[in-house]
Amino acid sequence: MTTMLPxxxxxxxxxxxxxxxxxxxxxxxxxxxxxxxxxxxxxxxxLALDGSVVVGIAAAKSLTGSHRQHYLDAISKINETFPAxxxxxxxxxxxxxxxxxxxxxxxxxxxxxxxxxxLSLTLIDSLRQQNYYRALLVSAWLDPRGPNRMxxxxxxxxxxxxxxxxxxxxxDEQGELRSNPCPTCGFSCLCDARIYGxxxxxx
Numbered sequence: 454m455t456t457m458l459p460x461x462x463x464x465x466x467x468x469x470x471x472x473x474x475x476x477x478x479x480x481x482x483x484x485x486x487x488x489x490x491x492x493x494x495x496x497x498x499x500l501a502l503d504g505s506v507v508v509g510i511a512a513a514k515s516l517t518g519s520h521r522q523h524y525l526d527a528i529s530k531i532n533e534t535f536p537a538x539x540x541x542x543x544x545x546x547x548x549x550x551x552x553x554x555x556x557x558x559x560x561x562x563x564x565x566x567x568x569x570x571x572l573s574l575t576l577i578d579s580l581r582q583q584n585y586y587r588a589l590l591v592s593a594w595l596d597p598r599g600p601n602r603m604x605x606x607x608x609x610x611x612x613x614x615x616x617x618x619x620x621x622x623x624x625d626e627q628g629e630l631r632s633n634p635c636p637t638c639g640f641s642c643l644c645d646a647r648i649y650g651x652x653x654x655x656x
Contacts, residue, residue: 509559511572516553531615611649620646
């Protein structure tokens, strides 16, 4: 498939309902998690359009509750030492507003053109302009088959915080595995990830 570049990047409130629905379907297909409702309601979502067709997405949301604790546990257990690790642990332990990336996906025919980079930088710039979130956390699949790899982008634009084994493994109070479905390793995601962070504002 060929396309006329540059593609257009818009925020969800500037997209049609059909485009928001298509974005949710694209994210759900490649991330293995049902995000259709999130892409209809979340505002911090950017879409890449080729004409009127959605060909890429980047999204972030507030990092709260058990999700926040999950990142705190993961970063605290990492054996590698990175300059920013302790600072992010302190932020996660506080009530400081933090954001987390929950999906950067580009349709297969549009990959390899820097679109995920452009979407991610647009998302980060938007979060900075809000002047609300202190930092953004990003997790990237280490398996090359993973849909949200972001490793190359992370190494260039973000601060590495270390590798997290079985990062998306979630266990409920009864000890049952409740990880999200995974397009890479099977029904319950046990993929390893590398965690990155970026500071969005200074106090």
